[in-house]
Amino acid sequence: MWSFSKISKLIDSWLSVHFSSTWTMVIEMVIAGIAVITLFALLGLVLVLMERRVAAWIQIRLGPNRVGPGGMLQSLADTLKLLVKEGMTPDGADKFLFNLAPFIAMIVAMLLMAPIAFASDFQLWNLNIGVLYVTAISSLMVISILMAGWASNNKYSLMGAMRSGAQIVSYELSAGLSIMSIVVLSGSLNLNEIILSQADGWWIFKGHIPVVIAFIIFIIAVTAETNRAPFDLAEAESELTAGFHTEYSGMKFALFFLAEYINVFIVCAIGATLFLGGWMPLHIGHWQAFNHVMDFIPSSIWFFGKTFFLIFLIMWFRWTFPRLRIDQLLDLEWKYLLPISIFNILLITLMAILGWHF
Amino acid sequence: MVEEIGSTAAGDIIINVGPQHPATHGVLHLVITINGETIQKVEPHLGYIHRSIEKMCESLTYRQFIYVTSRMDYLSSHINNHACALCVEKGLQIEVPSRAQVIRVLMDELTRIASHELWWGAMAMDLGAFTPFFHAFREREAINDIMEETCGARLTMNYMVPGGVMQDIHPNFQRRVKEFIALFKSKVNEYNELVTGNIIFQNRMKGVGNLSAADAISFGCTGPTARGSGVSCDIRKLYPYEIYETLNFEEILETGGDSFARYMVRVREMSQSISIIEQLIDNIPEGDFQAKTKAVLKLPKGEFYQRVETARGEFGVYMVSEGGTTPYRIKYRSPGFSNLSALDHMARGSKLGDLVAMMGTLDLVIPDIDR
């Protein structure tokens, strides 16, 4: 019903009238790049503000309320502050790697944006192996953290980086397995097709308890993969002061900070796409009338609504739970999450073969 | 401060935890040797907030020196002041009016609750949960308001004077304390919901930082730290002062000897303090709040020692008098100093994250350690 495809087609046809086909593609890519960077900045601002509000309300505080109406411009002010701060490079640091690390973190986060469908017919790159692409690229995140930790020449940073390495590599497994369970059910690696397969109901409703378990494991695993509390051992404030970004300041720190939030957004978007139907409105089986009413709500609102719900979930965890210890963190993965998800994916495969889902 | 690098084994690295570190709650400096995540050695370096209070007190009169002790363990400042006042009274052999005694005990127990509240929040924050800190401060704030109304200050009250208390209680005192008790009772269950029962928290605490009863005694640990190892050491029970003999309360003992046992001792102690306050709040006897004392106090020649139970453990004042208006020598036996000495023993072989949990359960207040 609502669709961006008309607008994009309009732009495309206008450009191809005026330019050669090569230039059309270049200009379209530039537009897409600008759109991504704008979305980036906006998401950073919104998520930081959201995090601070959620934290404040849970902690019976008011939260930011001085800058702008109701504190809305607080994160803008923070960004300004970080921009004008001196970006120091410590004396003993490996200068090249030290300065490179935040950009890698940023680039990885940006690359992950590509296959996500923000609304119906609104996707930067309709990749036929979208799921594989996301799991592959998101594990590059650990490189930037290891790089930052090593190059800082600081023992706290190094320990944070090493913890983070162990953590991300382990949790990739169960995150991957729970993503696999949806791939098994929908029979496609293409994110768009996975969304379309949920036209008669989201997988979390269609897939019985095994998918709910997969969803819970996915949420736990991605919380760990994005280094958020209760799995924030890489930064573990009370143990390692700030972990891998102890030595970073100014804009370089801000890039790490931003990348963290963008990563949270992306994993939640993936979660929403796989389990909650992405931009697909709430459809229930063959209730045509109900489905039709739901279609009136624009698909981008569905997508962002679901994604922000998952982001809230992750923030809610952060402000409720204490942090795990490093050995417990790995225990949780290898003794609990991994066996459960292996068993779960077998169950789901059986379900998919026998057609036991709705 | 990284000395003796040559003496460490291969693979060991030395890390300075502090003096500016989020988990040391102040300016404690620990030089720790770790191998991977495993702690090999913890070596405290103290003195970043050392003010030589013992030397300062040698030049202050018996009325003046009491206020300085609020600056040692600032979370149990009432109890520190109380110990000094009791010590001076012991020397002068003053009988304190019963009203003053009851007020003092009430203030002590309120302070103990406030101190444990802060510890609870800070402890949870050490483990990475930020929310309990603010929730704990809500209840602590209520106590601070009561203190502010009666004593005129929120943290360093200087309310105990030789012979009694400085001022009578505020007319609102009893009502406010009852309001606080109601508030506390309605909220105490949240502590268990948020922290105590949490599976992550329990796994972080259980079996961590083991301290056997014999070691606890040998290291001079007192207070909840020793009581978590099953050592009965509550001065209020063993060497009762003021009216603690007549009160009906329980000495909390846990036998686990780990961080969780120490945690449970403190949480349960809060309820015991509430019960003491409930016993006294309606039974404050009429009468003077201060005994008649001379304007200039002179203690007879001799030595006086007073032990009290602060929120952190046994606090002792050892006062040597030469018969003048100022003490000849004062020694403060602070609980934190002895408790800290057990940290190295407890931490060896455990993980870096556990060190933070252990420091949390020792409830270190750095000015109390350095003095």
Add this chain to the structure above:
Amino acid sequence: MFILKYIKEVFSGLQSLAVGLRRTLYYFSHHKEIITQQYPDNRDTLVFPDRFKGEVVMVHDDNNEHACTGCTACELACPNATIKIITKFDITPEGKKKKAIDKFVYHLELCTMCNLCVVACPTDAIKMAQTFEHSVFNRAELTKVLNKPDSKIREGVE
């Protein structure tokens, strides 16, 4: 048996987490519980208890008279040398010399608000005020003279 224990463990763990989540969700959705005081904005409505120890002031009545005899009891009682009393000699109408205060110097920067001076004062000439915003740009401003200019001792106070 092992599997049963394992499953039970997982469930009781998840349940304990859910209890905590419920509690924080309650606070997230109940904004009445917020306890923040917005300090500089609520200056007008801030009420301090009358015993609050903010700084030492000298009580002056409408006739610009105070009750300080200059006995230096407060100066002696002070543990940090916060108070310094400079005395002068007034000539009474009968031609006698009488000791009176010239300046009652009070070093706020040294004061610990211990209240010992107020307790020591035999004539209740000084008391604790409820002010608390003591920040100044110049440290010298913290050294105050408490007796107002041209004030004198009240009749009958010895």
Add this chain to the structure above:
Amino acid sequence: MTIEALKEKITALLPSVLFEEGGQWPTILVEPADWHKVAVLLRQDDSLSFDFLFCLTCIDWKTHLTMVYHLDATSYRHNLVVKVKLEKVNPAIETVSDIWQTANFHEREVYEMFGVNFLNHPDLRLLILPDGWEGKNPLLKDFEDPINMIKL
């Protein structure tokens, strides 16, 4: 155990010690050379078993120093104060940190504050004072520090 019984017991065990009267708790005076031997006896004797050293300090009497040890027995709840007189110049005494581990820190504190040398101490270094304060002992009565000490 009553104070009299405790005194009798100690006299039987250590015939050479002197009692000092007037204190809150029974007080014995011990020679520095005997101290470690006495401490072992006090700790290990079954009917005394002073296992809790709750206060360890020193007093500067200008002419001499006095080490003061406050002992408590957690199983019997009796207390004892032990005083050891030391020379003013180069004071030295045997450590008791092998008997009561809490003495480790307390002796380091006394070492830097009073300059008492604890023989056989495992780790006798400055604990509270910063580097460079060796030999300057703030709690001695004749200590002067014109920069950091404010005379009222």
